[in-house]
Amino acid sequence: MKNLLFLAALLLFWQVPAQQMFTNSQWQEDLRFLQHTVHKDYPFLFKKTTAKAFDEAIEEFYKAIPEMQDHEVLVGFGRIIAMFKYGHTRVSFSESPVPYQQLPLNIYQYKDGTYINGAHKDYEALVGAKILEVEDKPINQVLEAIYPVVPAENEQFFKAYGGFYLVVPEVLHAQRVTETLKNKIAFTLEKNGKTFTTEVAAGKPQHDHLEYGEIRPGTDWAGARDQTNNPLYLKNLEKIYYFEYLPNEKAVYVRHSQIQDDPSENIPAFYKRLFEFIDNNEVEKLVLDVRLNGGGNNYKNKPIVTGIIEHQKINQTGKFFVIIGRRTFSACQNLVNELDNYTNAIFVGEPTAENINFYGDNRRVELPNSKLPVYLSFAWWQDKPQWENADYTVPHLAVEPTFTEYSANEDPVLETALSFSADNFIIDPMGYLTQLFMDGKYEFLATEAQRMVQDPAYKFFNFEAEFNKAGYQMLGSGQFEGALYVFEMNTKLFPESANAWDSLAEGYWKSGDLVKAKEYYNKAIQLDPDGPTGDNARRMLSEMEGGN
Template sequence: MKKLFFLAAFLLLWQLPAQQKISSTQWQEDLRFLQETVHKDYSFLFKKVTAAAFDEAVEEFHKEIPQMQDHEVLVGFGRIIGMFKYGHTSVSFSESPVTYHKLPLNLYQFPDGLYITGAYKDYASLVGAKITAIEGMPTKEALKAIYPVVPVENEQFFKAYAGLYMVIPEVLHAQGITETLKQNISLSLEKDGKSFNSVVNSDGNLDTPVQYGELKPESDWVGVRDQSQNPLYLKNLDKIYYYEYLPEQKAVYVRHSQIQDDPSENIPSFYKRLFEFIDSNDVERLILDVRLNGGGNNYKNKPIVTGIIEHPKINQIGKFFVIIGRRTFSACQNLVNELDNYTNAIFVGEPTGENINFYGDNRRVELPNSKMPVYLSFAWWQDKPQWENGEYTVPHLAVESTFAEYSANEDPVLETALSFSSDNFIIDPMGYLTQLFMDEKYELLATEAQRLGKDPTYKFFNFEAEFNKAGYQMMNAGQLEGAVFVFDMNTKLFPESANAWDSLAEGYWKSGDLVKAKEYYNKAISLDPNGPTGDNARRMLSEMEGEH
């Protein structure tokens, strides 16, 4: 059986190694070894980055190594591997010969900013503060600076794990956030309506005591929440899964946070007991919460999926809800895909931290001189056809917790599932809009597209990309008039999108209206003068002029 051991491998990054001196020449040799290994044995990983772009980055890094300090080399390897953009493909900081340090803080990105949700007791006064700048650099810019180092599967993955890198002074220096390598980091903070600065000292001997990203109750660490009043998804974190009956809502809540057997009860036994309870009690709704679930062994998903299918009592739209989020990853993405394929689940929360189809299961590749391991994925997992692949699974009901809600132990995600009403709910927005088009209800289509696009319920649904894809499908099928209609509607919905205007221009070009095609290609160029869409529009204009 194949297992997706993402969490164990990823979290090893943060155990501190012993220092061992490696020469610049040896680092360069290790880089060449890595480059050759990727081309020879892992060339299939060139999906999100081209081999040419990878080699160009390697050459640049190779030239820079002699002028780099060891920690800059380590982070440089992180950037190289980060180009593949698969979370299972990463550099192990912990097993490298380079010493690094950590600020004793636990961070989390909320919709309203980056907050300190926990800290070592010496910095208890900082808990609950919003970080507005690091060493004078605004937080958004600092996050952008460290982005290339994180093995980013998608934006959700970055939200989940960027905090692990933001507290490492060596990363902050290598990515230009601090001018020199320093262990005392200045933070600009906001708390209780006041702005202030604080200097936090890193200590290589302090490991943040977390489980599923949440601070454990420890005497030397302070968290922002009252952990005696945990919401359901943060209760019983010593168990991989548990369930609780909510009689007022006639609902059963299940938190399942690894695709592994709990030592006290394996997955088949747990779900057998769960479904027996549902059969024997007044249950109208089942909520399966996998927002903290980073994966495990996807062969263990079967009893969950088949159990839902076998219970029509809850396998109905409006009766079965799955809570997903930024930490939903790896084997749990497989579970989400299977539930999406075979059940009537309504997904609630944030998008997942994993691509729908993805490279998982990695192999350890040890670099010859430094002995630093690099983990390279080799197994392609595809639960859905390639045209249904995407950056992540999008929730049908978009809900994010703010810092205020989190710190008060409120759970708006669960509340949304419990209070769901089917009134005016559209589980498949594009299917609904497509049917309006097929029924030639063009005015209603335009108004409904505007309404759904502004509805926060669908905030993670990429209407622009879906309309663009639909337009090209029609154009490729020779339905030029319909394609132009869809492209034109997209420009009305997203007037600042260069890509929408570029597509409309192509639609008019294919339809023979060169005047409008030229006008809209120039519009695309004006919106993206130095970017790839603008470059494409210029090429298309040149090609048009060559034809005529």
């Protein structure tokens, strides 16, 4: 009987919002402590946000605390830290003194929608369902609402980890997806051609059912696919790395999912064995799969990079492929950078979850009253020049898996690498298009640019930004005719981009054609009336008129 009473009390603890654990003044003191600590010891984190924006958010949060419950304050700290947009810089929910609940669902964003790809067996019937709404709100609106809480390095990081926040009722309430803190959350789902609404009850957070974000076999959770017939990237998940020979393709496949030594064989020994196999067998391709690799110790990357450099047999364009994705992060981003710098790798899949250059290696900062742990990064990792920094590494060959492919254990990413043909493949799109410009092949350049922009293989290549950059480089060196050609081509390729029209306007202004400059600034305002590009266009028009 005592055990039953204890169990009932435990369930009640997770289902009923706790009373206020800390006073308003204690939370406000903690907030000031955090603000002071960041300014004093971590001012270098102000790269993607400004100290001014940070302080303004602090003041707004400080004033709101008296009207908040503890869980709302917890999420509020999450929002503040997420402003830095570095995945290593975060508030630890799992170590928080404020209890929170979790829906027993594993949620993943695919190319064809957001799906429940795993659930506790109590909700097994929901596995494989596409999420249409949460609490009568469209799923895209809900994802947008929780985004500010996630310490998202980029959109890929959010795709990888946003689902963990989506299943926390405290986050849903704090971000006003729900009007009150609720134990049961309503989902509108679609499965097998039918649409239905159901409620899912939250309970104690669970984490031991996952392995690299996948449902671990042998747990009381159900997954969306047959785990007895795994694709290569989901085989042997109990190992950090393994390799397999694919005789039909004369290829070696390697999955490497942490930058750490496997207990059974360290990294140098594993790659020594791998390269010996390549040397002694009929191998024409090497595929290194790091799409699940969230990092580790980047000092362990050397044997991988040097081994590939030394093996000309596979270190050739079209023979060495690296699969990257939304979980490629931290020390694995360093590996990707080094492979990009020093090898002939072709990257396949989705962009990485990490900036090319980034802040990592955090320190735990414990807030004095609540003891809430906040992790603040202190180490700047720069493998590439600052002008080559970007939100992520872009794959040369873009492949976004669908839920249909995932649930059928298909791997279109690996298939793309294995079936690669050099025919009509351009590894450096801007280098290729720039050469066409230099050769004076303007009509062909326009045709090729249009073709490549529409080709899904180049989906993640930011043609608009690259053309804009090229235009400004010519404009800065006085090549007005060339700059205007590039800016105009950008508006044809991206006619709904306010920024493209704003740049074209500036090109005409600096080349002396004020009539066209005004026309295109007004076009930019029309496309972005309330945004930063529209504001800039209005300032430029005002400056032009003042100058006249």
